[in-house]
Amino acid sequence: MIVFPDGSVPDAATHPDPPAAPPTLPRPAATPTIEPAPASPARPPRSFPRTTGPRGRRCGPRTRLGDLPTAVVLAHRLEAQLEAEYGPSHSDTITVLSARAWLTLIQRADPRGTAELLLTTALRRQAARARPELETARAARNAHAVWRILCDQDPEGAREMAERPRRRR
Secondary structure, three states: OOOOOOOOOOOHHHOOOOOOOOOOOOOOOOOOOOOOOOOOOOOOOOOOOHHHOHHHHOHHHHHHHOOHHHHHHHHHHHHHHHHHHHOOOOHHHHHHHHHHHHHHHHHOOOHHHHHHHHHHHHHHHHHHOOOOHHHHHHHHHHHHHHHHHHHHHOHHHHHHHHHOOOOOO
């Protein structure tokens, strides 16, 4: 029943019939399901520098094979060699440090050590003005995220880490 604003009710016979329903479209064939792509293994943000020669080439295959502990040890050795050869602010040293921090992070083994390494990486990248800055910010964010995990697992250790003054190298 329709009531107009003036209160009158029209006669049902004066109303036109409602419009016909639109024609139904044929149903589409079953939509194909898209298989998700297989998960790619996590990789360091950048490859090891070309200038590292055969020393750096040993870290990459270990990472691809999933032997992360060995890759971290090799990256640490390479970083120490590069630091002795070029200094702590050299771009190759910083790149290997970033790769080692990434490899350590994806192991998810030691939150306190990982947070310390990520924080050191972020500070050294910032001091060296390493590019891309996005990697520096990512290292700092990851350090904070790991520190938050550490707060849940070891509140006292997280407090000690937060209270310790930091030096830029």
